[in-house]
Amino acid sequence: MSNSYPLISVNGVIGQQISPLDRGFAYGDGLFETCRLTRGVIPLWALHKARLRAGCERLRIPLDEALLEHYLAALLSAAALAEGIFKVTVTRGVGGRGYGLPAEVFPTYCLALYDTAINLAHQQGVVLRVCQQRLARNASLAGIKHLNRLEQILARTEWQDTAIVDGLLMDKNGHFIESTSSNLFIVRKGQLLTPNLSRCGVAGIMRQLITDVLAPGAGITTEIGSVTLSDLQSADEVFICNAVNGIWPVVEIRSEANPMIFSQGNITAALQQALRAYFSGKVI
Amino acid sequence: MSNSYPLISVNGVIGQQISPLDRGFAYGDGLFETCRLTRGVIPLWALHKARLRAGCERLRIPLDEALLEHYLAALLSAAALAEGIFKVTVTRGVGGRGYGLPAEVFPTYCLALYDTAINLAHQQGVVLRVCQQRLARNASLAGIKHLNRLEQILARTEWQDTAIVDGLLMDKNGHFIESTSSNLFIVRKGQLLTPNLSRCGVAGIMRQLITDVLAPGAGITTEIGSVTLSDLQSADEVFICNAVNGIWPVVEIRSEANPMIFSQGNITAALQQALRAYFSGKVI
Secondary structure (H helix, E strand, O other): OOOOOOEEEEOOEEOOOEOOOEHHHHHOOEEEEEEEEEOOEOOOHHHHHHHHHHHHHHHOOOOOHHHHHHHHHHHHHHHOOOOEEEEEEEEOOEOOOOOOOOOOOOOEEEEEEEOOOOOOHHHHOEEEEEEEEEEOOOOOOOEOOEOOOHHHHHHHOOOOOOOEEEEEEEEOOOOEEEEOOOEEEEEEOOEEEEEOOOOOOEOOHHHHHHHHHHHHHOOOOEEEEOOOHHHHHOOOEEEEEEOOOEEEEEEEEEOOOOOEEOOOOHHHHHHHHHHHHHHHHHOO | OOOOOOEEEEOOEEOOOEOOOEHHHHHOOEEEEEEEEEOOEOOOHHHHHHHHHHHHHHHOOOOOHHHHHHHHHHHHHHHOOOOEEEEEEEEOOEOOOOOOOOOOOOOEEEEEEEOOOOOOHHHHOEEEEEEEEEEOOOOOOOEOOEOOOHHHHHHHOOOOOOOEEEEEEEEOOOOEEEEOOOEEEEEEOOEEEEEOOOOOOEOOHHHHHHHHHHHHHOOOOEEEEOOOHHHHHOOOEEEEEEOOOEEEEEEEEEOOOOOEEOOOOHHHHHHHHHHHHHHHHHOO
């Protein structure tokens, strides 16, 4: 194949553009999923689809899953890409001026395949920083992966040092919630603690896989609660995760205070191993 | 002319579409202005442009004002529309995957002309409601008219009754901030009070014209502060305003409590009259 990437289809048509009247463009009125493609399939697609469905229900966007599956199959077939990243954006489609929902909604399905390689070096450990930017709290938008991402963009402008891989975001109360593109876990006394996302943050697919499948399978329990600076400082291990990159051990967190240094630990390594086994089992 | 509206140009090309890789579509990474066009000109354009400039500075989008003016002049010339609405959307342009800013940014300028008539009936008085949806507080996004508008969209889904023209939004502390598409003023003892927008809300052009020009010109002082339910309940007059619709007296606000009823008052009428005079003076 000699495709140029990203290979993109809009409503099933490769090369199609977006209407300037699309509410995704006008208001960020939609949702997206970023998925790992490996061995030609998306092993976590069922979980991504479930989150997308939940997001569409929250925003009242009438998702047509069969149509989405059709577009996905067609794009995968056109690309014949084995390893990479799949991104789907679903918006409320074309609308008039003003925030009121269109009388009839025809969602826009924008699917993109990237031939991006996974960063294996980061699986050995990454350096993070603590961002100044805070996440605003709004339960009606928390958890879902919507298109209103200016907080993450502003946070990402705070550093240029390429040694720093990602930035941690707190809410208004100084509780750590996530990084700009991953969820956060800390390990203490052999157990996991990950932030409560009921008021802000994105409930990640890899986070879900860890709490529901990988950690229980390894005999590790997970607590969902508040994560403060002192929780971080006293953590035995820290890692971040997302559906594309998997699990990245955190070796250092830089902030205005003294940097926090973490050793790479057994629990994180065990979860990385469980994830590799899970992926191997998923795709035969 | 026999244009079909909206007449839209993207980067100066009428009929052009938006790239699926535009960061406006991907993340709501941009800003917009909605302006009243009257007698073929945009009388408040200087104020709109100043807010757009401030928003672009906040988001670090390199606005090219001369280019924008060029595109605007070309679109107005192509349309030859006398009365309507002009909307401009400026985004960070095309980018790769991820929140980090592109190495080189070429903003997208999407300009649209609508032949929408102004609703004169609403200048006699409108009915509002109080929304359940709250505005999250984030000082780094407050005031500017960015493209992350899911809160307004969710608020607007709360009612279908066409007698209700707009909904009022509170912040997390129960302070009234604005309606989904307008700013809020209350009149008490001959003076104006309008919400502080330092932590959420859009700093409207008409609000600015009122506080800086129209009210002082009529000898009316304006306080910027917190507006609570009891402030609303005890108000002598209430009005909302935006750059397109001007000033709309509020005659009723419905909520879970008893509806609040307001008489149309002299101060609101004086400001409406001052606005008409201002517009007449602006366009000869």
